[in-house]
Amino acid sequence: MKDLALRALDAVARRGVTYADARAIESREQEITTKNGKAGHVASNESVGIGIRVLVSGCWGFAATDELTSEGVEAAAQLALEIARASTAARKREVSLAPEEKYEATWVSPFSIDPFSVPVDQKLGVLLAVDAELRHTPGVNLAEASMNFERKRQVFASTLGSLIDQTRYLSGAGFTALCYKDGEIQKRSYPNSFGGQYQLKGYELVDELRLLENAPRMAEEAVALHSADQCPEGEFDLIVDSSQLGLQTHESIGHPIELDRVLGTEANYAGMSFLTLNHLDRLRYGSEIVNVVCDARLEHGPGLGTFAFDDEGVPAQGTDIIRNGRFVGYMTSRETAAEVGQSRSNGCMRADGWGRLPLIRMTNVSLKPGEQSLDEVMDVPHGIYMETNKSWSIDDKRYNFQFGCEIGWEMRNGKRVRMLKNPSYSGISTEFWNACTAIAGPEHWTLWGVPNCGKGQPEQVMGTGHGASPSRFRKIKVGSAYGG
Amino acid sequence: MGVNPEDIWGHVVRTARSCGVDDVEAVITISNEALTRFANNAIHQNVAEQTTQLSVRPVIGKRTANASTNRLDRTGIRDVVEEAIAITRLTSPDPDLLPLADHELEDPTQYPEDRDFDETAEMTPDERARTVAEAIGEVESASQTAAGIYSTGKSGVVLFNSAGVSAWYQETMARFSITAMASDSSGWAKASACNHADLDPVGLARRAAGKATASRAPRELEPGRYTVILEPAAVLDLAGQMFMDFSATAIRDGRSFLNDRMGQKLFGENITIHDDVWHPGQAGAPFDGEGVPRKRLTLVDRGVVREIAYGRQAAALAGVEPTGHGFPLPNELGEAPMNIVIAGGDTSVEDMVASTERGILVTRLWYIREVDPYEKIFTGMTRDGTFLVEGGVVTAGLRNFRFNQSLIEMLSNVEALSPAVRASGEESFDLVAPAMKVRDFNFTEVTRF
Numbered sequence: 001m002k003d004l005a006l007r008a009l010d011a012v013a014r015r016g017v018t019y020a021d022a023r024a025i026e027s028r029e030q031e032i033t034t035k036n037g038k039a040g041h042v043a044s045n046e047s048v049g050i051g052i053r054v055l056v057s058g059c060w061g062f063a064a065t066d067e068l069t070s071e072g073v074e075a076a077a078q079l080a081l082e083i084a085r086a087s088t089a090a091r092k093r094e095v096s097l098a099p100e101e102k103y104e105a106t107w108v109s110p111f112s113i114d115p116f117s118v119p120v121d122q123k124l125g126v127l128l129a130v131d132a133e134l135r136h137t138p139g140v141n142l143a144e145a146s147m148n149f150e151r152k153r154q155v156f157a158s159t160l161g162s163l164i165d166q167t168r169y170l171s172g173a174g175f176t177a178l179c180y181k182d183g184e185i186q187k188r189s190y191p192n193s194f195g196g197q198y199q200l201k202g203y204e205l206v207d208e209l210r211l212l213e214n215a216p217r218m219a220e221e222a223v224a225l226h227s228a229d230q231c232p233e234g235e236f237d238l239i240v241d242s243s244q245l246g247l248q249t250h251e252s253i254g255h256p257i258e259l260d261r262v263l264g265t266e267a268n269y270a271g272m273s274f275l276t277l278n279h280l281d282r283l284r285y286g287s288e289i290v291n292v293v294c295d296a297r298l299e300h301g302p303g304l305g306t307f308a309f310d311d312e313g314v315p316a317q318g319t320d321i322i323r324n325g326r327f328v329g330y331m332t333s334r335e336t337a338a339e340v341g342q343s344r345s346n347g348c349m350r351a352d353g354w355g356r357l358p359l360i361r362m363t364n365v366s367l368k369p370g371e372q373s374l375d376e377v378m379d380v381p382h383g384i385y386m387e388t389n390k391s392w393s394i395d396d397k398r399y400n401f402q403f404g405c406e407i408g409w410e411m412r413n414g415k416r417v418r419m420l421k422n423p424s425y426s427g428i429s430t431e432f433w434n435a436c437t438a439i440a441g442p443e444h445w446t447l448w449g450v451p452n453c454g455k456g457q458p459e460q461v462m463g464t465g466h467g468a469s470p471s472r473f474r475k476i477k478v479g480s481a482y483g484g
Numbered sequence: 485m486g487v488n489p490e491d492i493w494g495h496v497v498r499t500a501r502s503c504g505v506d507d508v509e510a511v512i513t514i515s516n517e518a519l520t521r522f523a524n525n526a527i528h529q530n531v532a533e534q535t536t537q538l539s540v541r542p543v544i545g546k547r548t549a550n551a552s553t554n555r556l557d558r559t560g561i562r563d564v565v566e567e568a569i570a571i572t573r574l575t576s577p578d579p580d581l582l583p584l585a586d587h588e589l590e591d592p593t594q595y596p597e598d599r600d601f602d603e604t605a606e607m608t609p610d611e612r613a614r615t616v617a618e619a620i621g622e623v624e625s626a627s628q629t630a631a632g633i634y635s636t637g638k639s640g641v642v643l644f645n646s647a648g649v650s651a652w653y654q655e656t657m658a659r660f661s662i663t664a665m666a667s668d669s670s671g672w673a674k675a676s677a678c679n680h681a682d683l684d685p686v687g688l689a690r691r692a693a694g695k696a697t698a699s700r701a702p703r704e705l706e707p708g709r710y711t712v713i714l715e716p717a718a719v720l721d722l723a724g725q726m727f728m729d730f731s732a733t734a735i736r737d738g739r740s741f742l743n744d745r746m747g748q749k750l751f752g753e754n755i756t757i758h759d760d761v762w763h764p765g766q767a768g769a770p771f772d773g774e775g776v777p778r779k780r781l782t783l784v785d786r787g788v789v790r791e792i793a794y795g796r797q798a799a800a801l802a803g804v805e806p807t808g809h810g811f812p813l814p815n816e817l818g819e820a821p822m823n824i825v826i827a828g829g830d831t832s833v834e835d836m837v838a839s840t841e842r843g844i845l846v847t848r849l850w851y852i853r854e855v856d857p858y859e860k861i862f863t864g865m866t867r868d869g870t871f872l873v874e875g876g877v878v879t880a881g882l883r884n885f886r887f888n889q890s891l892i893e894m895l896s897n898v899e900a901l902s903p904a905v906r907a908s909g910e911e912s913f914d915l916v917a918p919a920m921k922v923r924d925f926n927f928t929e930v931t932r933f
Contacts, residue, residue, distance in 0.1 A: 086609035179740030
């Protein structure tokens, strides 16, 4: 792998470049699913290839190949250079990069149990036991459970002289119980929707999640939702669980702080951002108790956005994004940092494989824990508590959002008084965070993994991390998903 | 494309047999794609990727699993076959698993349109860059800022199995998408075609710039129920969300909105929808993930849900013939129609506008997600060109809306249809769709721009 990266780098460097880097990647993935008592998708995948990025005449070029012979690598190198030169046909300025140091490092993410050392039949056994438990509850007509594992080794080499060998292990697991009855579909997912929880861990994550122990409650709630009242429409004090708040953070803070969006380079697809440069250090983005960081360092936790170096050789960093409610930081790259006059990238460039160009992506964008107990967060005279995301949508500048959750409860004086089905809430990003009145403490804080964040053209799918604890928001619009 | 699929298949078979396995399927996918991306009136990302992937699926009794790789030397092929066999032996049996498909494929020369164009496959970075520069010039001349993509590429899929199936397909594809931005408005246009010569990037740029100009100084309208005119891309964005439910497996699982609704008149009399891979506006392989030839389906006939897709296993369980819409095995979703053709009418968008006393013209939709899986309520936003129609003319641009709209209701409220075209968007796969004039479309909120 090191030879491959260095060979590719040499192939472009000797032809004359302002800057170049090469990422040689070998990845292995395994996906195991079960459905109604049977194995579903049992699959493994490996992929090896190289991506070569060059800066020539002030323009970027990128070519990637899995033809790893000398001829294949030379051809990709030549193509990257041709692409960069062609880009000068529509150039407005020459790209410049914020300075960075040279690094030589080897890093492997920590894990206790190599997920690929655990036999497939053992994994299936765990999922099928969960499946059986879910279907034990009358009314559950679809039980689905899954595990996902990935090992990705990347060797990064750049013309700065950096040579970084980094290996990351990711694991994920979860389940869903679905009930169809009388013209209505309801479901409950654990520990989160869309595949469950994902972290930078080994197989030990599966044991930590206590899937089997939580299956009966989820199955019962899925069935009970059919008898629950419809979530009312109106303004309520809203309490959001940790996993839903993680996604809320992702959509209404994580994406708006991507500096490439702010500068317009994602305008055709993902969109832009309301967080224009004039808002930095000025905008009131949340109430005084709201503190948000973007942190890729291991000390932040085993998130999907945890690494040692980003994909342009910048070390992992922690950056304040919202400090005591004030907006104070973007996620940057070497190019965008230079463009806005910052002295250094804060290390957020990530690519979803050897075939794709690094883009600014969320690392771990987390709401820091507050100081309240869970009882204090829940203690509202009258409000609604929502749990586990079901749908999510936000406009292309990240102002207006709407989230649906799997389950809700009407709260009176801190107590759950009735279950509510089809709960949803909506609002404007800054107004929502400014309405935050309570955040539960560190004992309730979880670092969630979002495995499916899409961005870029061609589209790249990235895993991001989001820490949050249950929190309360004042006078939030509830229920308009079913309104009108 | 640099690899010999028959050589790879031969090696897969020999390796499998050496492991004591006779029943095996291999799928080889080949992709060579390039994309030139621009923003702020300049090319800023310009990429190319070449990859070939081998996917191997043994069948051992009632067990199957899948392993894939892009290491296509002898060692890589041997490793992936051995891995596939190893995990297949460890997986749990499926009493409903069928033996490998042995259907004979129809002659691919029966395609009505050639879908493989050398000039599109071989387009150079310089050619793409020159085209992009011209399109940017069109937007710049309107004192606006352009962002978008121009992609060209070739892809192919070859499926073999030891029961005798040998299915090949390859096509080229070009896509051009552009957003034109003015100070407080934007416009968008996109098209795709197997032959890049069928695209008109400068025309698309002109259209996007025209929309940005026409939507300047957008007004804010109260949310509520309005008559809307959805351009074909907006119809694709929304209607494209429902076709995973036209699946026998989805119905059996209880996750389809068609549960207990088959044969009912769900939509208006003017709604007819086919799945037709041979339609000239369509693309894609004429066989499914097991090599079964695709059949033409009438999904909706004058508002009545008539047919759904059946993969082989779903068909066997239902006692019917498979329709050729199965996903590669193993999978838990089963099957779905992926070559959607929504029948059009004869009302142009201009005539729809002219016949509208008060309504909203929508260019495209964005970030669409399902709110209610049985009533098929979706939420999302309008984007890049939303206009107020008053007295039969477009009178102003509008701030963008959030909608929460049932597709069942929407397709029951269609008042007029334009001729159907190949539509390309971002929220669903390409399909053939008309523009639609729809009454009582449910906008629930307005955003800030």
